[in-house]
Structures are given as structure tokens and as C-alpha cells.
Amino acid sequence: MNLQIILAGIGGQGILFSSKVFSELGLKMGLEIMGSETHGMSQRGGSVIAHLKLGKFQSPLIRKGAADILYSFEENETYNTLKFLKHGGICFVNLENVDQFNKSIMKFLKEEEVTFRTYDATGAASKIGSIRSANIVLIGYSVGTGLVPFKYEDLKYVLELVSGEKNLKVNLKALELGFQEGKLTGNNP
């Protein structure tokens, strides 16, 4: 299996942690990992993007129109990173209300047969008292929908592996919450 994933958001939203989660997940699935991350100046409130490629790749960067999955933790960064998504790709956006999203772009994505799913992960994360866990909520949600080739158990295993002692409990809670919500909506938005 070859899988290309883009993780987009802004500094402080846990993009690098999410990238770690997916790379460990890929390793668990017996795949090779290659990717690229933003470090340094941009982390100060700027756009942060992680490219992650599971399978046989040499280049750490994902090309325009090549990503299978896009996780965007922020509306604006979605517009900036949709270009990476391939025809027929899947996109999960952390968004309070889908009506906020630009209509003509939605229409374009439909023409491109992109599965476009929005979910208020920040809202859900604030319910468990941890806005910073919105990233894990959204990832859990995507797995719940059954649209991505990841297993809940594997994700749980990985979170136990990579979370610090302080955050493990809340991360597992966030995963469970997102997963259940995703399961509810399933394949139909």
C-alpha cells in the first residue's frame, strides 16, 4: 500500500504530534515511512504543514494533486493545502459549520470526486476540556467513518506509545470521542 497524507494547520495545533502518530501507525502496519515537517520560525503562529508518505517513496514531499488524505485542523489552511489532494481523495476539515466553507470550491471538489467531510473537532475537544486535543478528535473521527484504512485498535496502541504521561488519558478520551462521532455519521455525511 502507498498512502500520502497531508496534515495542515497552524503552530500549536499539534501537527507535528499528529505526524508522529501517523508515522508510528504506518510502521505498525509494516510500511516504510517518508515525510517532511515544518520546524523553526513558521511555528510561531504561522502555517504548519506535514507531508507523510507511507509505502515506497524516496522524496519526502507530496506533490500537488497526489495526496490520498488531507487532514486540516483549520479552515484557512484547508484552502491553502487542498491543492495537494488527488482526484478522488479524502479530506477531513476541523470546521464548526460546513456552511462556512466556500461554495464554489465545494462544487469543484465534488467534480473532482473528493470526499469532503467537516467536523467540529475543536468544539468536541472543548467538551472534554482540552481544545488542544482537537487533532486527535479529528483523526479519531476519520477512523470512525471507515473512510480511511486505519484501525481504531492500532491508533490506540500508537497513542499509548507516543503520548506523554500527562496527555495519554486525554488523548485516549479524544480518540474515543472522535471515533464514536465518526461511526455515527459513517459513510454518509
Next chain:
Amino acid sequence: MRKTSQEEIKVLLGNVAIARGIVEAGCHVVTSYPGTPSSEIVPAVVELKKELGLNTYIEWSANEKVAYDNALAASLTGKRAAVAMKQVGLNVASDSLMSSAYTGVVGGLVIISCDDPGPHSSQTEQDSRFFAMFAKVPAYDPSTPQEAKEMVKEAFELSETFEIPVVLRPTIRVSHAKQSVKLSPLRVLDREANFEKNPERWAATPKYRLVLHKKLNNTLQKISERFESDTKWNYEVGKSRGASLGIITCSVSFANLVDILEELNLRSAINVLKIGTPYPLPQKRIADFIERHKKVLIIEETDSVIESQIIDKSKVLGRLTGHIPLEGELDPDGIHNILADVLRELGIANLEKVTDSKLDKLVEKVKPLVRKPTLCAGCPERAAFFAIKKALPKAIYASDIGCYTLGLNLKAVDTVLDMGAGITLASGFYQAYHQDKKDIPIVATMGDSTFYHSGTASLLNAVYNNARFILVILDNEITAMTGMQPTPGLGITADGSEGRKIPLKELIKGCGVKWIKTIDPYDVKNLVKLLKEAKEYSQRKDGGIAVIIARHPCIIRFPEVCEESPVEVEITDDCNGCNYCLDFFECPGLYLDEERNVVEIDRNFCVDCGVCIDACPKGAIIPIKK
């Protein structure tokens, strides 16, 4: 990659893979000054030291030259040493690099200089391989984290065999790439420090330097022969006899290129020669490859190091022939387009170029916010800049390298040149105006880490030559921008052990400054007052350089300091949406509610520092009474 056990393969950041290579090579001493994209190397060595119970000596040095010399000395005692820095750091260390190329080394000495094509986080796009060539030391150029790890180990061997410093040049896309990397066992090298005196060599006079230079040239010749026969780093991909185009490439460009050729099904049409040892260049291999093709394209980042060394360029296409952009990063889409142009020009294939799609045009209409980096909400540096701008709105603002470069957003930074230039440009500005009998206000800003790096020579020079300006040291007690490395002011060394703390104030006093005040910049009103006093002192007949240490801990590194006494604020009806706070305070915690045309607080960002109370001219930001 075969996976034999869970332990043998780990997903590592390129810099962490380099750290692993350093440890696997049995390296004894590691020194560095932080800078993107090199900063993660030392912390990863520290982690391995702790995890494996090693005796490695690790230091965050005051600057790159200091780091270089400390590593070199270890090598002279027979130990293995590595020194890591960003590419512009090598400018600072270059004096030592050039000289030590002549005198050579004993234990392996590897210089890791991380390049930043783009540039993403640097003031130049300079190519460290040119520095290796300039200094006449060999260079390795990895294309992936895995290769970087293996190259580090070979670099140590090469350095020891030929008694010469060796450069490893990862670009940002290797340093910050992430890969499942195969680990190897550690090597433990028992070596006791043993400096064998030899003044003729280690303290060589100019006369003997000529001898050393000749020796260096002979050594390079031998290394070049070794690189000629190397097949580990220099190899061909595809040996199609019919291919008329060959491509010589290196670093991450190689990785990008092979994926593109695979994707476009062009592997049989184009042969590739990968070069991992760009200096000294394996000339025969290159000439042989060129011989076998009608045309050869050179794709290398960031500059034309391989291309410029090629002797017969008659078949060569590259930067020198206008086929490759002269600046910027070569990303996969960029390489695709270069390839499309060359294939069309040579009549080999018609490849569609990557252009703006329909989506790009739609997105353009949405005008999504392009987020520029900004100082964090609650950053004490924002408070200081706001006060500086308020107290001395007409001053020249000479600033420096660090998070506080982002004082640009508050319009309180006029110059950013390189590390230490905040002070030197301020003193230069003073002298140029003073010569015309004009004494204008000048404010230099510099972070604590930058001051320790290269502030003292600049400051004592300014004092000695009677310059007059205000220096505000933005002391957040840490090197924040590059990932919270300790400074000499903190009293903690790289591995967390205790260091001897060097207070800023004593250092500044030692530079001859008579007027030094310390203040918490969160106290904006008093800082404004103090700045006015400082200006008065700096322009007084018996005055001089005035230094204000604006001290408040970095809120990212020390959030507990902020949480101790939170000042929760609210915005009253007095806000008329004048935007003053957004333009001149520029805090991510404040935004304009466009419908109501008033400023609102974004609680996702706000850290309750309360500094914005002073930023509203209408007094519409007030503390919430409890």
C-alpha cells in the same frame, strides 16, 4: 526495508538520524550553536546519551566558532568530535574551518552544516558545499535521513584516515525529513585524551603553512581517488543504452527526481548519476557519464558546486546555461517543470508542465489568510517593542536574529543583518549621523542568546569609540526561536547539568557601559518612561550608551510564570474598531469582529498577560473585575 524486529527500525527526523549516526560512530564530543534547520541534532544526542548511559561531552556553545574550536581541540587529543550548525553559522566558524583544513585533525572531526534552500528560516541560501570547496575539505551530501546517518559514520572514518575535517551538508529537506531508519549497533571507542605536541603543525608559521597547503592538496588528491571508486554514495540509476539524456544530481533533488521519473514512466528514457561526494568531485566518473550521453542535465541544490567543477561543460545543461533557477528551493513540481522544458528542448518528450489549476484560481478568490509568523500571544518581546515604538517613534530600530525579528510586524524593526549586527549597525548609524553633527535616536534590540553569541565585541567597540544609542536586551532567559536551548544566562548546560551562570548585567558592565537598568517589559508604562530616560542619558554630554535589560521569561518555555498572576481582560463598548491595537500591538489574541466593527479577544490564544490594557488608546481593554 526488511523489518527484523521492532527495535531495529525507527521513524526518525533527519537531524535525529544524524544524531544517531554520531552516536553509532562512537563520537566523544558534540558541540553546536542552535539554528534552523540544525537545532534538533544536539537534543537528540543528549537523549541518546541519557538513554544509553554514554559519557559523551555535549555543549551548546556561545557561538559557532566557539563550538568549532571546542570540537577541534577534542579531535587534537585523538577523540572523535562533531560540530553542528546552520549554514550561516559556518560563516561564523569559517575562520577556524579554513585554518584547520591546513593543520588537519587527529580524531575524526565532522562538521554538520545544514543548508536552507528556500530560504525557510535564514538570511541567505548559501551552499555549504562551496564552503567545503573554499576551505579544501571533503563534503558529503545526503539525500535521505538514512543516508545522512550512514554518511556521518563514514565521514568520521574518512576524517581519521586522511587527518582532515569533513563536512556533512544536509539540506532542510533532509534535516526535517522523516523516515523509517534502520538502526545499527553503537560503537564504543575507548580513547583517552592525548594531545601530542607538535608546534610545527599546530602552531604553524606562514612559512610552514605553505608546506601544509601542499600536503592538503596531496590529501585531496587521494580523497578524490577514493571518491572515484566509491559506489555507496555515487551510483547510477538506470543504465539504458538508448538514453540520450543523463542527469547528474545530489541531495534531496535525487530523491525528488527518482520519484518523478517513476511517476512519469521515464526511468528507461533517462539515466541518473547520483553524487553523494560533491567535493572533491569524482571527475572521471562524471566525465565517463557525460561521454555516454548526448546531453547531461545537472540538478543540484542550492548552488552550482558540481556543475562548476566539471571540466568539459560542452554537453552540460544546468544553472550556468539557464536551465535551472538561480535561486529558491527545487521542489518536486519545480523539478518536473525543469524536466519538461529540457525534454521539449531536446525533442525527447512533450511533458505537460505543472501550472496553476482551476482550484488555484478558485482559492485565489477566497483570499485565504496567509499566516505570517508572529510573536506569540503574551510574548514579552511584543510588550518591549510596543513600548519602544511608543517612547521613541522616530528612532532608527536596528534589530537582530531571533523570535524578535518578528518585531517587524510591530514596525519596530528597521534592520536585520546577522547575529550581533543589532549593536554594530546601531553604532555605525550613530557615527555616520554624528559625523554630520546630527544625533538622532537609535534603538538596538537584541535577544539574550544573540548577545552571548556575538554582542560583547560589538558593544565594547561601540563604548570604546564613543557611540551613543539605546540597547534593549530582550532577555527571555532562553534561545526561544530555535527550540528553547539554554543560554549562558540560565546556568544550565546542554545535557541539563549545572553550568556557571553568567549574568547579563555583569557582562554589559564589563563592556564599559555605565547606565544599565533592568525592567519587566510587561510594565509597559514604566518601560516607556525608562526608554525616555535612556534617550536623555544617551544624548547627554557626559552620557553614553544606555542599556535596558527587558527581562521576562519566554511564555512558551516557562508558562508557569504567566499562570502565576493572570490578568484576564475584556473589551468595553468604548472600542470603536480603530484597529490601533491590531496594527501596533499585533497580538494573535486580538481580532476584529468585522460585522460589529469592534475588537474581540480570541480566548484560544489569549494567555491573560494583560499587556494589551496599555495598547488601547481609548482605554477600552480593561481587566475583568472579580
